[in-house]
Amino acid sequence: MLAHLMGSGMSQLKKQFGKRVQTLRLAAKLTQEQLANEVGVTIESISNIERGIHGPSFDNLEKIASALNVAVKNLFIFD
Amino acid sequence: MLAHLMGSGMSQLKKQFGKRVQTLRLAAKLTQEQLANEVGVTIESISNIERGIHGPSFDNLEKIASALNVAVKNLFIFD
DNA sequence: GGCCGTAACGAAGTTAAACTTCGCCATGCA
DNA sequence: TGCATGGCGAAGTTTAACTTCGTTACGGCC
Numbered sequence: 398m399l400a401h402l403m404g405s406g407m408s409q410l411k412k413q414f415g416k417r418v419q420t421l422r423l424a425a426k427l428t429q430e431q432l433a434n435e436v437g438v439t440i441e442s443i444s445n446i447e448r449g450i451h452g453p454s455f456d457n458l459e460k461i462a463s464a465l466n467v468a469v470k471n472l473f474i475f476d
Numbered sequence: 477m478l479a480h481l482m483g484s485g486m487s488q489l490k491k492q493f494g495k496r497v498q499t500l501r502l503a504a505k506l507t508q509e510q511l512a513n514e515v516g517v518t519i520e521s522i523s524n525i526e527r528g529i530h531g532p533s534f535d536n537l538e539k540i541a542s543a544l545n546v547a548v549k550n551l552f553i554f555d
Numbered sequence: 556g557g558c559c560g561t562a563a564c565g566a567a568g569t570t571a572a573a574c575t576t577c578g579c580c581a582t583g584c585a
Numbered sequence: 586t587g588c589a590t591g592g593c594g595a596a597g598t599t600t601a602a603c604t605t606c607g608t609t610a611c612g613g614c615c
Contacts, residue, residue: 410538410548429562442603444563451602452534454572459489469489473549508591521574523591530573533601 412449413475419447421465421472435464491528492554498526500544500551514543 422432429447433440436457445451446461453461462469501511508526512519515536524530525540532540541548 408535408538411534414534428560430560438602439604440562441564441605445603448563450564452537454602455490455493455531456487456572457602458531459487468552470549470552473547473552507589509589517573518575519591520576520593523593524574527592529593533573535601536573 411446411452414452414472415447415449417472417475418443418461418465421467422447425465427464432461432464436460487528490525490531493531493551494526494528496551496554497522497540497544500546501526504544506543511540511543515539 422429427435429443430440433443436443436453437460438457446453452458458469458472462472465472501508506514508522509519512522515522515532516539517532517536525532537548537551541551544551
């Protein structure tokens with residue numbers, strides 16, 4: 398009855414997105430701190446995003462993509 | 477001189493995203509109200525998203541994609 | 556042994572913006 | 586004439602992104 402509040406509710410998209418960001422960040426040879434500075438958020442926020450705790454805001458979505466030198470749609474390509 | 481009030485300030489991504497959503501919604505033969513119901517937001521929110529006033533939350537991004545029967549990445553393919 | 560850089564992870568708090576709710580107006584169509 | 590759809594503003598609420606504190610851990614390097 399708490400299912401919709403946590404575990405099963407945790408969107409898979411956030412997790413997939415987070416892993417994708419981490420993959421691209423490491424490929425770009427950036428630390429979480431460097432990415433955080435470029436996006437304009439804290440390192441903890443980047444950490445949370447990569448772990449799927451929460452997604453980025455729509456504005457930061459844009460900044461993450463440009464910091465990683467990819468188009469936004471590439472952040473949603475999972476394989 | 478009005479540039480800072482609109483064009484340059486308002487993120488282009490929200491506008492492009494909004495137009496993409498509208499295109500896909502019409503292709504799916506859905507009204508704003510039907511899409512709003514499926515996503516779980518108000519018709520005004522869908523209207524705002526399509527006009528680029530604001531973007532969706534990360535969770536609603538997922539719901540919009542599934543309501544339109546497309547992968548999330550397709551919402552960010554602009555041409 | 557210790558120090559440093561990187562990062563995972565929690566809890567609690569703040570804040571920005573997504574979202575709602577009220578309007579009004581325009582268009583097109585039955 | 587209605588009714589459905591939708592653009593658009595303003596003001597309010599609420600969610601969740603984001604911050605700010607921590608702690609823990611691992612690897613390399615001195």
